Amino acid sequence: MMIKELLAYVRPHRKVLLVGGVLSLIGSAAGLSMPLLAKYVVDAFGGAGSMAGPLLGLTAAVLIGAVVSAGGSYLMERTGEGIVLGARRRLVDRMLRLRVADVDRLKPGDLLSRVTGDTTLLRSVLTNGIVESVGAAFMLVGAIIMMAAMDGVLLLITLLVIVVIGGLVALIMPKIQRAQSQAQEAVGEMGAVLDRALQAYRTVKASGAEEREIAVVGDAAVRARDRGLQVAGWTSLAGVATWMAVQIAFLCVLAVGGARVASGTLEVSSLIAFLLYLFYLVPPIGQLVQGGVQLQQGLAAMKRIKEIEELPAEPAEPVVVAGAVEPIGVTFQDVVFRYGEDRPLVHDGVSFEVPPGGLTALVGPSGAGKSTVFGLLERFYEQQDGKIVIGGRDIRDWPIGELRAALGYVEQDAPVLAGSLRENLLFAAQDATEEELRRAIARTRLDDLVGRLPEGLETAVGHRGVLLSGGERQRVAIARALLRKPRLLLLDEATSQLDAVNEMRLREVIAEVATETTVLVIAHRLSTVTNADRIVVMEAGSVRAVGTHDELVGADSLYRELAATQFLVS
Numbered sequence: 356m357m358i359k360e361l362l363a364y365v366r367p368h369r370k371v372l373l374v375g376g377v378l379s380l381i382g383s384a385a386g387l388s389m390p391l392l393a394k395y396v397v398d399a400f401g402g403a404g405s406m407a408g409p410l411l412g413l414t415a416a417v418l419i420g421a422v423v424s425a426g427g428s429y430l431m432e433r434t435g436e437g438i439v440l441g442a443r444r445r446l447v448d449r450m451l452r453l454r455v456a457d458v459d460r461l462k463p464g465d466l467l468s469r470v471t472g473d474t475t476l477l478r479s480v481l482t483n484g485i486v487e488s489v490g491a492a493f494m495l496v497g498a499i500i501m502m503a504a505m506d507g508v509l510l511l512i513t514l515l516v517i518v519v520i521g522g523l524v525a526l527i528m529p530k531i532q533r534a535q536s537q538a539q540e541a542v543g544e545m546g547a548v549l550d551r552a553l554q555a556y557r558t559v560k561a562s563g564a565e566e567r568e569i570a571v572v573g574d575a576a577v578r579a580r581d582r583g584l585q586v587a588g589w590t591s592l593a594g595v596a597t598w599m600a601v602q603i604a605f606l607c608v609l610a611v612g613g614a615r616v617a618s619g620t621l622e623v624s625s626l627i628a629f630l631l632y633l634f635y636l637v638p639p640i641g642q643l644v645q646g647g648v649q650l651q652q653g654l655a656a657m658k659r660i661k662e663i664e665e666l667p668a669e670p671a672e673p674v675v676v677a678g679a680v681e682p683i684g685v686t687f688q689d690v691v692f693r694y695g696e697d698r699p700l701v702h703d704g705v706s707f708e709v710p711p712g713g714l715t716a717l718v719g720p721s722g723a724g725k726s727t728v729f730g731l732l733e734r735f736y737e738q739q740d741g742k743i744v745i746g747g748r749d750i751r752d753w754p755i756g757e758l759r760a761a762l763g764y765v766e767q768d769a770p771v772l773a774g775s776l777r778e779n780l781l782f783a784a785q786d787a788t789e790e791e792l793r794r795a796i797a798r799t800r801l802d803d804l805v806g807r808l809p810e811g812l813e814t815a816v817g818h819r820g821v822l823l824s825g826g827e828r829q830r831v832a833i834a835r836a837l838l839r840k841p842r843l844l845l846l847d848e849a850t851s852q853l854d855a856v857n858e859m860r861l862r863e864v865i866a867e868v869a870t871e872t873t874v875l876v877i878a879h880r881l882s883t884v885t886n887a888d889r890i891v892v893m894e895a896g897s898v899r900a901v902g903t904h905d906e907l908v909g910a911d912s913l914y915r916e917l918a919a920t921q922f923l924v925s
């Protein structure tokens with residue numbers, strides 16, 4: 356079953372692999388013929404016929420052998436690379452289409468090790484492993500046929516011993532696979548821990564946690580080594596078992612054969628030839644065991660690759676660029692949602708309405724479920740009950756690509772991707788024109804920043820580039836979202852304090868955008884809410900009040916309190 360799946364990786368390459376295998380065989384045959392041809396050359400020295408023929412043959416064998424072997428091994432490597440490429444492509448394709456809910460549970464470092472490490476492990480088993488095992492099996496069968504021709508009784512003894520030991524080796528194989536799986540898991544854990552430390556590098560240093568983090572990564576590395584040693588141990592055992600098999604078979608054949616020679620039922624020469632063939636079995640058996648070990652490694656790697664490939668993915672439908680640009684509204688109707696079966700309700704009957712156009716603010720204490728509203732609107736998650744309507748259409752009826760194309764989404768931490776400022780701005784709208792780009796920059800008051808950067812729009816920002824301030828990051832994210840021409844802009848305001856200038860700019864930007872499209876903002880500052888056309892107050896998974904700032908200050912105690920404390924007014 357598993358092996359069938361493993362072979363599925365090879366199927367697209369089977370022709371090239373076959374040619375490679377045949378070339379390798381021809382190469383070996385040419386090599387094998389050389390001693391024979393050399394013998395003819397030597398014979399020719401003694402005057403037995405012309406030397407030209409054998410010499411020509413020898414030269415041809417050398418040349419053909421060299422070229423064909425080189426070609427064969429090149430094809431083999433090429434197939435290996437092709438298999439790795441195919442596995443990586445499929446894996447990466449799947450990884451970027453997973454559902455957010457699943458990615459929440461996965462560790463980035465571990466995912467990375469599956470794409471880089473486990474795919475590489477597939478290569479050796481699927482190319483050399485298969486080809487050499489097939490070659491070895493041929494050799495084995497050939498030798499056994501020759502032995503059968505020599506003496507049936509002795510062959511029976513030999514096979515009996517080999518089958519017993521072969522059974523033992525078969526028992527060892529799953530253990531190798533398990534240990535190999537655990538070794539790969541430990542490598543994945545190492546990646547995950549390292550990733551965590553690198554993501555929070557400054558915090559690690561500031562917390563004086565270097566030693567501890569080093570130790571945690573080191574522990575995972577030690578686990579990988581231990582499991583690797585287990586693999587080595589079982590592999591050696593399998594090797595010893597095969598060696599023993601041959602030795603025991605040798606002794607048994609010698610004893611029984613000797614007795615048969617003594618009783619005159621077997622010729623001495625046959626016994627000698629039989630024993631020679633017995634030792635002929637050693638290399639192919641060794642190769643088969645090696646192939647078996649490689650197979651276990653490949654299966655272990657495939658299991659980890661499959662785990663990701665079997666996760667459900669979002670449909671990879673083409674994104675429809677809807678011509679419509681008019682603002683759209685949103686309705687939440689008794690929405691019930693929890694992040695997992697075993698998690699508490701985050702939304703417990705959330706209902707509110709946002710008409711098209713204008714500025715609506717979501718406010719409420721931390722953990723009230725505000726960001727979750729955005730997660731549901733983007734369909735990162737699905738509500739368990741209730742109804743969400745966007746632009747008059749049930750959210751479940753929107754093709755996901757079309758839905759997301761209609762929304763602009765600005766995350767709270769507004770991440771800047773490594774690359775130039777231009778790449779960052781055009782990330783959500785690759786084909787925006789220069790004019791649109793210029794306009795978005797002007798509207799988000801980023802002209803200053805662009806002017807200040809050494810290479811303007813082409814300056815590298817983010818990782819290994821110029822680090823932007825919180826306010827600048829937020830406005831870059833808004834510009835990025837605006838270039839997508841959203842019909843509904845979702846803006847999770849940064850909680851961090853902005854200075855007065857930045858706050859004023861942000862307020863202007865939001866107010867201006869709200870004249871053209873629907874803006875739904877999770878508000879953390881009073882300047883945003885006082886400007887809002889409507890404020891939705893959330894508390895503990897439901898909506899407790901809706902109104903304007905003035906209405907709510909008069910009517911809602913929680914809002915009054917929030918306004919007095921959270922929004923920093925006296």
Ligand SMILES: Nc1ncnc2c1ncn2[C@@H]1O[C@H](COP(=O)(O)OP(=O)(O)OP(=O)(O)O)[C@@H](O)[C@H]1O
Binds near residue numbers: 459720721724726727
């Ligand atoms: N991806 C997630 N997986 C599991 N639980 C989550 C996830 N995201 C949020 N939660 C939980 O859901 C609850 C609501 O979170 P949410 O982010 O919606 O609140 P919020 O009102 O936006 O809070 P804040 O203002 O602090 O951002 C919290 O208790 C949080 O721990």
